[in-house]
Amino acid sequence: MVPPQPLVLIRCYRIPFSTNVERVSLAAGHKGLEIEWIDVAPDDRSPVEAVSGQPLVPVLVAGDEVVSDSPRILDWLEERFPAPPLLPRDPVRRAEVQIFADWFNRVWKRFPNAIDHGTGDPAEHAAEMRRAVERFEALLSGRDYLCGEFGLADVTAFPFLKYASLGLQAGDTDSFHAVLAGQLPLRPDSPLHAWVARVDARPRG
Ligand SMILES: N[C@@H](CCC(=O)N[C@@H](CS)C(=O)NCC(=O)O)C(=O)O
Known part of the structure; x- marks a missing residue:
């Protein structure tokens, strides 16, 4: 429809x-x-x-x-514009997706930001980012999107995690993006590559 x-x-x-x-x-x-x-x-x-x-x-x-x-x-x-939704209708699933998005915004983003701003121990922040990659990969085990159906989790994380697979675009001189491109090493068989390609192929407004 x-x-x-x-x-x-x-x-x-x-x-x-x-x-x-x-x-x-x-x-x-x-x-x-x-x-x-x-x-x-x-x-x-x-x-x-x-x-x-x-x-x-x-x-x-x-x-x-x-x-x-x-x-x-x-x-x-x-x-x-509730349809099609970004969040599951089921209140439990909905809360799980919202918790993922909040964690991404309030916790995960702090590590690349701190590296970019030169605050704290960059090696510790990089280790946190590598640990988080394992979590993202686990979320994608046996399914196409981070929380099952495409939605808020993917929209929230993709613009940041895409750098792990796609690297920096020509002309992008943002130092934060260089941190993302440099600090998210992926195995060639990481499910994040296929997820990035899948989300990147979706329509944009
Ligand atoms: N919490 C805000 C952050 C917005 C933000 O940092 N925007 C960046 C672009 S992605 C910006 O305008 N940066 C310019 C600057 O820091 O001067 C959001 O999620 O929209």
């Missing part, structure tokens, strides 16, 4: 190569939503600040609603 089209135009501010922007694009693609992207220069966030009061992208604008922070934008999309 074709998903219903939104009654209001959905706009979203972005910069090139943004991981958090790609989450929104994957979620919108899954829901069959078209987004009007507003490209801003990475070194001039004044349009983003003017609309949202803070400088980071993504920022979604729909009618008089302005939503910043990718997890909040994903929640907004799920609430406004």
Whole structure:
């Protein structure tokens, strides 16, 4: 079934190569939503600040609603356009997926960020990232997506974990992305390679 089209135009501010922007694009693609992207220069966030009061992208604008922070934008999309869903209907499965996304955002992301910012012991952070790779691989044992069906877990993690398989794109000079590309070594037979290819082939909004 074709998903219903939104009654209001959905706009979203972005910069090139943004991981958090790609989450929104994957979620919108899954829901069959078209987004009007507003490209801003990475070194001039004044349009983003003017609309949202803070400088980071993504920022979604729909009618008089302005939503910043990718997890909040994903929640907004799920609430406004529930089908097809990013979260399982079953409350237990739903909570499990939400716990994965929270762990990814609040715990996992701290390690590459700390390496990028030069805080703490880089060897310890790198070891944490390698341990997490084993967890992602275990989640993909015998199934195509991190929590079973494609959804919030994949949308949340893919833009970061893709660097393990795809490396840096030409023209991407973001030092955080270089950390991701350098600190997530994968075995050639890691199931993360096939997962990255599978998610990368999905539609974008
Ligand atoms: N928690 C925010 C973080 C947003 C964020 O860090 N955005 C990056 C792009 S992926 C950005 O705008 N970085 C520019 C900067 O730090 O100046 C989210 O998930 O949307």
